Amino acid sequence: MDEVAGKILRKYPAGKKHNLIPILQEFKKQSGGLSDEIFREISNYLNIPVNKIHGVSSFYDQFRPAGKGKPQFRVCCGTNCHLEGSGQILKQLEELQKSRTGYTGRDSRFSIETVTCFGACSNSPVISINDGLHTKITKETLIKLIDSLKEDGGKGR
Ligand code: FES
Missing domain, CATH: 1.10.10 (Arc Repressor Mutant, subunit A)
Structure with a gap:
């Protein structure tokens, strides 16, 4: 302690x-x-x-955290994204980041939030990392995105 x-x-x-x-x-x-x-x-x-x-x-x-972590992950849980598996993407993201939705670590290394729609429903499931939108996310592409964040120091796109 x-x-x-x-x-x-x-x-x-x-x-x-x-x-x-x-x-x-x-x-x-x-x-x-x-x-x-x-x-x-x-x-x-x-x-x-x-x-x-x-x-x-x-x-x-x-x-809920007052500040946002960096990178900031936002996972769409709107109807289309939900039907296309955003719940599994969110769960996988929480496991990969060893955290839960709605929390920012003390060191603000990252935050995970959900949103109701990005307006890109035809390309579900959709997530954003910082200001960059990523569509048709799969478990494999999520892993690649997180790996690329490690390479660019967490800036994201
Ligand atoms: S429901 Fe996910 S982008 Fe619209």
């Missing part, structure tokens, strides 16, 4: 689950973002499964 996390958590008694919201609020305020690492710390301290903490935090807009 890092010093900041320890300082926040010690303000609250261990194992008292009803303190989850105020603890999340403090982490958000002091760290600027909520990460999987923070969720694990809170989980251990309050004895709440990590997936439950994700569920609570994703329910409230206040825990």
Whole structure:
């Protein structure tokens, strides 16, 4: 547990689950973002499964990241894209980036969001990386895009 996390958590008694919201609020305020690492710390301290903490935090807009990571991934989950498999693309992206939709890491390395339509429905599924639109995305093209981001230092197109 890092010093900041320890300082926040010690303000609250261990194992008292009803303190989850105020603890999340403090982490958000002091760290600027909520990460999987923070969720694990809170989980251990309050004895709440990590997936439950994700569920609570994703329910409230206040825990969404204020800033955007770079690169910023946006996956269309509109009807056409959904029918063409955007749900699997989103899941694969979360796995590749070891993160979840709606969160920006403390170091703002990237963020993942969903959108309802890019207006490019005939080329579904569609994602954007920073300002660049990428159409007819498959699992293979997603891997290639992420690899190319690593090569250009995360700038994206
Ligand atoms: S539904 Fe995805 S671009 Fe329109």
